[in-house]
Amino acid sequence: MGAGTLAGCSSEPQGSSATPQQATITFAASTLGDPGRGPGLQKLIDEYNSSQHVVTVQPASVPYPTFGQTVLTQMGGGEGPDLVRFDMPEFSTAASSGLLEPLDDKIDAQKLKLIPGPDKYLTVDEHRYGVIFENSNYGMFYNKDLIPQAPKTFEEFVQTAKNTTKGDVYGLAFRQTQAEEAGVWQDIFNYVLGFGGDWSDGGKLTIDSPKVIEGLKAYQQLYDANVIPKGADAATFRKMFANGKVGMELNNGGYVTATKSANANLNFSVARIPFPEKKQGALLAPITINANSKHKDAALDFINWLLKPDQQVKLQEVLGASSVATPTERSAESLQKFPFLPVLDELTESGVPQIVKGFGPQTADIRHIVVSQVLAALQGQQDMATAMEKAQKQAEELVGR
Amino acid sequence: MMHRIRLGVAGRTIAVLVVLGLAIFPVYWMFVTALSSDEELFSSSSVNILPNFSRFGVFAAALADGQVVTWLLNSLIVAAGTTVLSIGLGIPLGYALSRFTFRGKAAVGLALLFTQMLPEALLVVPLFAMFRRFDLLNSLHGLILADTAFALPVVSLILKGAIDGVPRDLDEAARVDGSRPPTVLARIILPLIAPAIAAAAVIAFFSAWNEYVFAVTFVFDKPLQPASVGVAGFIGEQDTSIQSIMAVGLLFTLPAVAFYLFAQRYVVSGMTAGAVKG
Amino acid sequence: MVFQLVPLLQEVWLSFTKTTLLNPNLNVWVGMANFQSVLANPSFRQTLLTTVIYVAACVVGSVGLGLLVALLLNGRFPGRAVARSLVTVPWAAPGIAVALIATWMFNPQFGILTRTLRGMGIDPGPNGVLNNPQLALGAILVTTIWQLVPFVAVVLLSALQGVPQELVEAAQVDGAGRWMTFRVVTWQVLKPTIGLVAVLMTIWSLRRFELIWLMTRGGPLGSTRTLVIDLYAQAFESKQLGTAAAIGMVGVVIAMIVIIGGRLVANAAAKEA
Numbered sequence: 001m002g003a004g005t006l007a008g009c010s011s012e013p014q015g016s017s018a019t020p021q022q023a024t025i026t027f028a029a030s031t032l033g034d035p036g037r038g039p040g041l042q043k044l045i046d047e048y049n050s051s052q053h054v055v056t057v058q059p060a061s062v063p064y065p066t067f068g069q070t071v072l073t074q075m076g077g078g079e080g081p082d083l084v085r086f087d088m089p090e091f092s093t094a095a096s097s098g099l100l101e102p103l104d105d106k107i108d109a110q111k112l113k114l115i116p117g118p119d120k121y122l123t124v125d126e127h128r129y130g131v132i133f134e135n136s137n138y139g140m141f142y143n144k145d146l147i148p149q150a151p152k153t154f155e156e157f158v159q160t161a162k163n164t165t166k167g168d169v170y171g172l173a174f175r176q177t178q179a180e181e182a183g184v185w186q187d188i189f190n191y192v193l194g195f196g197g198d199w200s201d202g203g204k205l206t207i208d209s210p211k212v213i214e215g216l217k218a219y220q221q222l223y224d225a226n227v228i229p230k231g232a233d234a235a236t237f238r239k240m241f242a243n244g245k246v247g248m249e250l251n252n253g254g255y256v257t258a259t260k261s262a263n264a265n266l267n268f269s270v271a272r273i274p275f276p277e278k279k280q281g282a283l284l285a286p287i288t289i290n291a292n293s294k295h296k297d298a299a300l301d302f303i304n305w306l307l308k309p310d311q312q313v314k315l316q317e318v319l320g321a322s323s324v325a326t327p328t329e330r331s332a333e334s335l336q337k338f339p340f341l342p343v344l345d346e347l348t349e350s351g352v353p354q355i356v357k358g359f360g361p362q363t364a365d366i367r368h369i370v371v372s373q374v375l376a377a378l379q380g381q382q383d384m385a386t387a388m389e390k391a392q393k394q395a396e397e398l399v400g401r
Numbered sequence: 402m403m404h405r406i407r408l409g410v411a412g413r414t415i416a417v418l419v420v421l422g423l424a425i426f427p428v429y430w431m432f433v434t435a436l437s438s439d440e441e442l443f444s445s446s447s448v449n450i451l452p453n454f455s456r457f458g459v460f461a462a463a464l465a466d467g468q469v470v471t472w473l474l475n476s477l478i479v480a481a482g483t484t485v486l487s488i489g490l491g492i493p494l495g496y497a498l499s500r501f502t503f504r505g506k507a508a509v510g511l512a513l514l515f516t517q518m519l520p521e522a523l524l525v526v527p528l529f530a531m532f533r534r535f536d537l538l539n540s541l542h543g544l545i546l547a548d549t550a551f552a553l554p555v556v557s558l559i560l561k562g563a564i565d566g567v568p569r570d571l572d573e574a575a576r577v578d579g580s581r582p583p584t585v586l587a588r589i590i591l592p593l594i595a596p597a598i599a600a601a602a603v604i605a606f607f608s609a610w611n612e613y614v615f616a617v618t619f620v621f622d623k624p625l626q627p628a629s630v631g632v633a634g635f636i637g638e639q640d641t642s643i644q645s646i647m648a649v650g651l652l653f654t655l656p657a658v659a660f661y662l663f664a665q666r667y668v669v670s671g672m673t674a675g676a677v678k679g
Numbered sequence: 680m681v682f683q684l685v686p687l688l689q690e691v692w693l694s695f696t697k698t699t700l701l702n703p704n705l706n707v708w709v710g711m712a713n714f715q716s717v718l719a720n721p722s723f724r725q726t727l728l729t730t731v732i733y734v735a736a737c738v739v740g741s742v743g744l745g746l747l748v749a750l751l752l753n754g755r756f757p758g759r760a761v762a763r764s765l766v767t768v769p770w771a772a773p774g775i776a777v778a779l780i781a782t783w784m785f786n787p788q789f790g791i792l793t794r795t796l797r798g799m800g801i802d803p804g805p806n807g808v809l810n811n812p813q814l815a816l817g818a819i820l821v822t823t824i825w826q827l828v829p830f831v832a833v834v835l836l837s838a839l840q841g842v843p844q845e846l847v848e849a850a851q852v853d854g855a856g857r858w859m860t861f862r863v864v865t866w867q868v869l870k871p872t873i874g875l876v877a878v879l880m881t882i883w884s885l886r887r888f889e890l891i892w893l894m895t896r897g898g899p900l901g902s903t904r905t906l907v908i909d910l911y912a913q914a915f916e917s918k919q920l921g922t923a924a925a926i927g928m929v930g931v932v933i934a935m936i937v938i939i940g941g942r943l944v945a946n947a948a949a950k951e952a
Contacts, residue, residue: 061623177806236443239439242439245443364917368912514938519886
């Protein structure tokens with residue numbers, strides 16, 4: 001999709017900014033709160049602030065647990081941070097409600113060499129509303145001490161999970177509680193995509209299609225196999241992974257830095273998720289400018305600075321194994337530290353953002369419906385096919401209204 | 402003294418210890434958890450029930466951060482401001498509700514209750530718009546006003562209840578002597594309802610100290626963040642340190658306990674004053 | 680008052696409109712449609728039932744236990760002042776901190792409470808207490824009541840100081856037993872305070888949000904989804920402020936029924952006595 005086609009309309013030189021006014025602007029990103037990555041990102045912001053004397057970027061304080069709600073309330077009320085790093089469901093909601101500044105004539109995708117795969121998702125109703133801040137592909141993280149040989153097929157995956165589960169150690173971990181609704185959604189995405197399903201064909205919801213049900217049955221099979229620490233939340237089982245108590249986890253590349261900072265000695269690697277289809281979820285997080293911002297020029301200046309090749313490399317280092325807006329070379333040093341990085345980078349083209357295609361703004365609602373039904377199936381209240389029939393019906397009612 | 406329900410001093414002491422144990426254990430457990438290593442936390446074979454003081458650095462690290470201190474100070478300002486304001490407004494309001502007859506008095510009493518029924522989550526959007534108009538966003542005094550709006554109804558109801566308990570003969574006698582209502586209130590009634598004032602102050606303080614929804618939505622700048630928001634910020638997207646979150650949670654709990662201990666003196670002295678009168 | 684009443688009236692208005700969080704100034708009048716859609720939703724009945732159970736249990740549990748603790752602390756025993764202070768710790772602990780430690784203590788693999796339960800022969804299932812539809816509400820209730828009891832105890836303790844000592848002695852001289860003395864003297868003095876506390880507990884429990892949201896988010900299977908959780912999800916996840924306001928109004932109506940009903944019962948009882 002040619003987001004750059006509108007570029008010709010503007011009289012300004014593309015990719016560079018007009019000189020902004022003296023301003024202090026705020027930047028809200030849930031990444032800023034991560035113990036592993038927050039400090040690194042803050043350092044990058046400090047570097048921007050000291051690189052010039054016109055614009056000062058300050059972190060806005062929005063804690064992760066209520067990030068979307070808080071920022072959207074502020075923006076709906078006519079305020080909010082100048083710059084926001086959104087996750088996809090909130091991004092599409094905000095964009096389609098006119099809360100974000102269109103960037104059509106301010107960002108030239110070709111000139112900036114933005115990676116087209118993920119970039120195409122940032123155009124809503126034919127306007128560009130953001131630039132990729134982070135694109136994290138989902139891979140299979142595994143503990144090499146527990147699992148010397150990564151499974152290559154789904155059957156091997158199940159078998160490995162079973163074999164590794166012993167005493168205190170669990171073969172696998174994923175989210176499966178209502179308390180982590182958004183996390184369950186991210187996790188089941190990989191199963192649905194990996195078995196060839198999708199929540200919609202772009203125009204019609206396909207929640208109850210056979211492929212979706214097959215993927216979710218695979219998820220349920222692992223749940224029923226008692227190979228995961230049931231009821232544990234991500235905060236707990238990720239620490240368990242870092243301490244060698246969990247063998248495998250499907251997670252996004254952003255997790256590499258967190259794991260490393262939790263336990264520098266952990267011997268782990270990442271491989272492609274061994275499901276039939278080579279397709280997996282991607283955590284896309286665009287950086288956007290609030291339409292209410294009084295300092296849009298200043299905000300744009302920061303984005304432009306961030307898109308420069310040097311800064312992109314630094315940002316990527318901070319974010320761990322995620323990729324950023326433009327193609328960057330991994331440094332020899334980080335390749336030595338994380339030899340699996342190319343595996344994750346290679347997945348960028350087959351990554352799918354965690355929204356319902358064609359129903360971006362309604363994703364949060366559909367998510368709630370689907371996750372509630374899937375969890376009811378896990379609890380043995382109904383089989384997965386029935387669960388998805390119900391979900392399909394409820395979701396159709398929702399989008400119909 | 403009074404009302405011993407079939408308990409000797411020994412029996413009572415044991416019962417008190419059990420109650421205290423139940424009351425304090427979770428907070429103690431935060432302390433133990435904060436001082437545990439990952440290894441210890443994620444082992445199902447053994448469990449540490451005693452704090453490991455060699456890891457006390459968790460607390461030092463949390464405090465050295467500087468942010469934690471700022472958060473606590475902000476919370477203190479908001480909570481103290483809310484307490485002073487809601488007691489200051491609640492006393493006349495409670496007095497009026499208790500002593501004066503005026504048209505619509507029942508309606509005001511009911512409205513006070515009514516306003517308590519809506520959760521913050523519902524009021525946050527209209528209140529945001531109002532605060533924006535009055536330029537109260539992103540400030541601690543704005544937060545004090547929002548929290549006072551929430552605390553005031555309860556405070557006035559409690560104070561009204563307490564003033565209802567003061568015999569009318571007392572203030573009528575004073576009025577015959579020529580004192581005006583404010584004087585009566587200050588000289589005669591306030592000393593008598595001191596314990597209720599202290600109790601209401603504790604309620605106002607804690608509700609503002611703990612408030613999250615308004616704080617996270619109305620305050621944008623990190624240096625103005627109160628502790629409830631700061632603590633929530635420790636729950637990360639990729640990574641949450643159970644130990645530091647427990648340490649910070651505990652640091653957040655202690656000042657509130659300290660405030661209670663401070664207010665308690667007045668509750669107690671008020672009590673003794675009341676006992677002498679009784 | 681302005682900060683309470685004006686938004687309140689706005690909410691009443693909103694409940695008759697279709698309004699989204701993203702554009703709160705655009706209100707489309709829809710009449711009773713929000714109420715109809717809320718009340719027609721079959722899971723809303725479960726939400727109402729959960730709310731009623733939760734609120735009733737909070738009120739009965741906290742007032743009952745709070746009264747016992749107050750009476751206990753009102754007596755004479757060594758270290759009374761210290762005990763009276765320490766017992767308030769749960770009330771002083773912030774909601775977020777309580778939710779965090781409770782979640783950790785109920786952790787299905789490593790939580791101290793889960794282990795204790797297993798040790799006592801009560802198996803909460805492999806998912807743990809908070810993810811077991813039969814137990815989750817109970818766990819939330821225990822946590823809530825743990826936090827509320829000290830508050831009730833402190834308020835009742837201060838009310839107990841108003842019990843006239845002469846009357847207690849007079850009753851005892853008349854040969855009244857302890858239970859009788861309690862009923863005739865103490866209870867009469869405490870009654871208005873207990874009434875006030877019960878109303879406060881009702882309203883606060885109807886409103887309680889953080890604790891439930893952080894511990895279970897209304898799950899598993901909607902077993903801890905109270906009105907406020909439903910309202911929050913509508914307002915901030917579905918972003919439908921109108922529907923959320925309608926849910927809020929249903930909550931207000933329930934609270935009014937409870938409070939006015941309670942007054943009527945109290946008045947009737949007063950007349951009989």
